[in-house]
Amino acid sequence: MIPIDFEYYRPSTIIKAVQLYQDLTGNQKQTIFYGGGTEIISRARMNEISPNAVIDLKNIPECNVLKKDTETITIGATVSLTQIADSAVFPLLTNVARSIAFRTARNKITIGGNLTGDIIYREALLPFLLTESEAVIAGREGTRQVVISGNGIKLNEGEFIVQLVTNNKFAQYRHINHKTTKQSKVNYPIVSIASILVDDQIRVAFSGVCAYPFRLNQIEEALNDVTNSPGKRIQAAIDLLPAPILHDAQASSEYREFVLKQALQQLLDNFEGVS
Amino acid sequence: MIQNMQAGQLISLAINDQVKEAYVRNSDTLLYTLREQFGLVGAKPGCNNGDCGSCTVLVDGIPINSCHILSVEAVGHKITTIEGLTDSTIQQAFIGNWAIQCGYCTPGYILNIYALIQTYPDADDAMINEWLESNICRCTGYQEIKEAVKNTLIARKINE
Numbered sequence: 001m002i003p004i005d006f007e008y009y010r011p012s013t014i015i016k017a018v019q020l021y022q023d024l025t026g027n028q029k030q031t032i033f034y035g036g037g038t039e040i041i042s043r044a045r046m047n048e049i050s051p052n053a054v055i056d057l058k059n060i061p062e063c064n065v066l067k068k069d070t071e072t073i074t075i076g077a078t079v080s081l082t083q084i085a086d087s088a089v090f091p092l093l094t095n096v097a098r099s100i101a102f103r104t105a106r107n108k109i110t111i112g113g114n115l116t117g118d119i120i121y122r123e124a125l126l127p128f129l130l131t132e133s134e135a136v137i138a139g140r141e142g143t144r145q146v147v148i149s150g151n152g153i154k155l156n157e158g159e160f161i162v163q164l165v166t167n168n169k170f171a172q173y174r175h176i177n178h179k180t181t182k183q184s185k186v187n188y189p190i191v192s193i194a195s196i197l198v199d200d201q202i203r204v205a206f207s208g209v210c211a212y213p214f215r216l217n218q219i220e221e222a223l224n225d226v227t228n229s230p231g232k233r234i235q236a237a238i239d240l241l242p243a244p245i246l247h248d249a250q251a252s253s254e255y256r257e258f259v260l261k262q263a264l265q266q267l268l269d270n271f272e273g274v275s
Numbered sequence: 276m277i278q279n280m281q282a283g284q285l286i287s288l289a290i291n292d293q294v295k296e297a298y299v300r301n302s303d304t305l306l307y308t309l310r311e312q313f314g315l316v317g318a319k320p321g322c323n324n325g326d327c328g329s330c331t332v333l334v335d336g337i338p339i340n341s342c343h344i345l346s347v348e349a350v351g352h353k354i355t356t357i358e359g360l361t362d363s364t365i366q367q368a369f370i371g372n373w374a375i376q377c378g379y380c381t382p383g384y385i386l387n388i389y390a391l392i393q394t395y396p397d398a399d400d401a402m403i404n405e406w407l408e409s410n411i412c413r414c415t416g417y418q419e420i421k422e423a424v425k426n427t428l429i430a431r432k433i434n435e
Contacts, residue, residue, distance in 0.1 A: 001323075002305055005282035008301035008347050039344045041304065044322050054301075056348065082337075104338045104387060105325055106411035186408055 002044045007053040014138045014162060015064060017055055021158045022140060025054045033057055033160040035078045035110035039117045062136075062162050063112070071168055075163040081124065084111060090166060092175040094258040096194055099179045100124060102186045112161045115153055119188075122213050125152055126177075126194035126205040129215040131170040136163040151214040151242075175268050178263045181249050190251040192260045197271050204267065209252075209260055210243035213253025223264070226272075234236055234264045286350050290315070291359025299346045306330045306341035309356060317357035317382045331383035332356050336394070338387045338409065357382035365389050365427050374422040382410035384410050388424050396407075396431060398424075404432030 007029070011017040016154065017033070018032070022032040026176075029052035030202060034040055037056075043049045056062050058078045063074040068089040075093075085098040098141035100123050101109060114124040115135075128148045136145050137160035148155070155162065174197040181187035189208030196203050201224050205215035240259060245260075247253035277358050283300045290313065306323075309315040309332070318341050323328035330342045331340035333355035360366070368374070376380050386406075391398055391406045398406070403424050412420065415420040 002300075002304065004301040004302060006302055007282060007299055008284075008345065037345065038325055041345070044302065045323065047336050058348075098405075102408040103406050104328055104331060104340055105343075107339055108325075108343055123422055124360065 002041065003047060004044055004050045006044075006051050009053065010059045012059045012061075013061055014143070015158045017057060017060060018138055018140060018158065020055050020159055025158065026057075031055060035113040036080065036108045038108050038204075039112075039113060045120070046252065057160060057174050060162075065163060068168060068171070070190040071167040073168055073171065075111055075164045075166075077115075077163060078110045081106035081109045081111065081114065081175065084124075084217060088116070090127065090171055092130070092170070093124065093198060095175070095177045096123055096127055096192075098191065099177065101193070103147070111164065115164075116155060116161060120211055120213075121188055121192065121207045122152065123179075123189065123192050123194075123207045125213045126192070126207055127216075128164055128166065129205040129213070130196045130203045131166050133164055133166040136165060138162050146243075149215070151212045165234075170198075170222050174261065174271070176267055178222060178266060180259045188250060190256055190261050193263050193267065195267050202228065202267070202271055206260075209245060209256060210241060211246060211269065212243070214220065214242055223268070227232060230265065232260055233268070237264060284347065286347060288346070289352070290352060290354045291356060292341060293421040294413065297346075301345065301347050303346045304342050305339075305346050305349050305354070308346040309341060311357060312398065315356045315358050319379055319382060321379070323403075326377055326411075327380070328383045329380050329385065331386050331410065333390055334387055336390060338390045343403055355386065360386065360389060364430065365392060365423065368423040368427040368430075369420070372418040372419050374416055375404060376416050377414070380412045380414075384420060386413070388420075388427075391416045391424070392431065394429060398428060 009020050021031055031053040032051045034054040034056045063076040063078040065074050066079045068072050073090050081097040085094055101274045111124055133148045134145045135148055135153050137159050179192040180190045192207040195204050207213040217241045218236045223233050245253040245256050285298050287294055287296050295313055299308050306318055309318050318332055319329040323342045325340045330341040331338050334352045351415035
């Protein structure tokens with residue numbers, strides 16, 4: 001049982017959702033956007049958050065799009081991970097989505113929620129980081145489209161993701177994803193990697209390694225430097241990590257580094273046939 | 276612009292082919308409303324955190340943890356609880372395969388597997404495993420449950 005009360009709104013258009021947020025926050029009401037709601041419900045139940053109002057985005061048609069045309073793949077923010085996992089529109093994302101949580105949870109978790117939630121892993125972000133994808137974001141100033149890079153999507157106050165747009169060509173490239181968990185298959189990652197081969201260059205993005213998901217050009221340069229041995233390339237990549245390796249109840253930093261090395265070795269083996 | 280300024284509302288839910296009305300708090304989960312407002316106690320509270328699957332119901336035929344959906348979210352959707360599933364082949368298979376021990380997880384399993392069979396009647400082992408990952412049986416009757424699923428799928432094919 002959730003111990004707090006909140007107002008609940010389900011607008012049918014982007015404009016109404018944005019306006020509602022402005023009106024509610026203007027009335028000093030702490031307001032959050034709501035997609036699948038799994039994280040919000042769990043955190044509200046544990047008294048970690050106490051919004052005065054939630055704005056459910058699932059009735060907004062643009063947020064429910066899942067399509068692939070000749071140029072682009074478009075995925076609405078409230079499309080569930082199961083819909084993505086069962087779809088062939090973006091194979092790398094399909095594989096990554098299938099590795100998140102378990103099926104019944106994925107029926108409710110939305111792609112937008114996974115990308116913007118407070119849980120640090122945000123694994124569904126990795127394929128978008130690798131493919132110069134763009135996020136369509138709605139807010140008070142209208143909609144804007146930004147390239148998804150670095151370590152994610154930065155939303156301003158009152159903004160929400162409407163759609164993710166990816167160039168169709170990336171659906172064709174070779175790709176690999178790897179996830180190691182502590183014990184059972186269903187868990188948060190100790191190391192989660194998504195990678196794609198573009199013009200014979202490996203692109204790789206990480207989750208579970210540091211306190212946030214990321215893709216870093218310098219790491220890719222190190223991994224693609226074939227003048228070095230695979231072992232040196234992997235060590236160089238690890239030396240370039242942008243933040244300390246996570247050290248928590250899931251795994252020690254030492255073990256995470258060990259798993260990361262194995263995962264990168266497998267990645268090179270797969271893409272380059274290196275043994 | 277703001278029409279609903281309250282923390283609760285009167286809602287109508289389509290549950291097991293019946294329309295039921297209740298005044299709910301917006302923050303009430305469907306699990307809470309099913310059990311406390313409608314007396315549909317087949318959905319079992321387990322973890323209350325979307326982890327165990329014991330409160331699984333079908334929303335438009337899709338398995339959903341009823342602890343992880345607000346009652347107000349369920350408006351406009353068709354809800355099926357274990358009380359609405361009578362004499363399905365998977366229920367008989369659970370009995371026939373001794374797939375029930377304490378029974379607490381059983382309604383969630385039954386509804387999840389019912390949806391699997393309806394959606395993917397040709398499900399292979401990998402798919403069965405993927406779907407069964409969503410539910411936990413603390414009596415650890417996993418093998419019998421999986422056999423019940425496989426036998427149901429086989430029987431269904433024979434009868435086609």
